[in-house]
Amino acid sequence: MDSMTLIAIASIVTAGLTIALGSIGPALGEGRAVATALSSLAQQPDAATTITRTLFVGLAMIESIAIYCFVVAMILIFANPFWSHVIAQAAGK
């Protein structure tokens, strides 16, 4: 197996694994965050605006972890430096 095939296989598999494993944690965390926010809303409905605002800020922070994994996967698929290097080498030959 030459290096070009190896790089392609590694990039594709890693991209898939990155986004698959990277979405598990944030999804679980966001589920817990929303569940706790709902129960505290039920306990104190007049603090609704504060709770909702804090919930959204917390959700965005948790979401950013999944976004980092997504960005890595996108880089591996669309802006892969190793693949471009290998393609440039093959085109130059």
Add this chain to the structure above:
Amino acid sequence: MHLSPDEIIFWQQGFLKLNATIAFTWGLMFVLAVGSKLVTRKLSTGLQRSRWQNLLELVVTAINQQIEEVGLRPPEKYLGFLGTLFLFIAMASVFTIVPGYEPPTGSLSTTVALAFCVFVAVPLFGIEDRGLGGYLRAYLKPTFIMLPFNIISELSRTLALAVRLFGNMMSGTMILAILLTITPFVFPIAMSALGLLTGMVQAYIFSILATVYIAAATRMRKPELGPED
């Protein structure tokens, strides 16, 4: 399919490039500035006011209130910076309705520039409020062993601001582009609506985080109690 509007180049000479990001950013700035100028030409303090003035007053008072609730007093001092951040990122996302438009915040250049503005603004406001000695002393809290961690957290949260906004905007446009090639119009429209929602939420998140960072650097004050207390 491109990763960011940086790759659409309208004109190039040497190393100077006019790409879609720059074009859309300046177009957005033009619309915001000229729009506000037109609305604030004839301001009225009576009961008769135009719709646009009402809208602007709503927006400005809401942002003022948010800044005050986080603990920054007086909010007008920070309104220019934080309000502009929020309005720019929000409008950058809302104009996706216009066909052929790509949000400039979908490019890492724009988001890193915005995060760098926050990175510079936090020490500026902090030193203005606490003085240079007081601000630098804050890095030694709670103990002086925390100094490297405090510095690292400053840098990493700036990076996180940039990548969070970039990832959210880029993923919205990319999902739309992918869906348009495989499904009929209904599904991409739903995704476009979701993209608008996440754009607004991300604009709010960015500005609220900037507010919290500035509040942490200055002395936090509790919001003033109203006349009914």
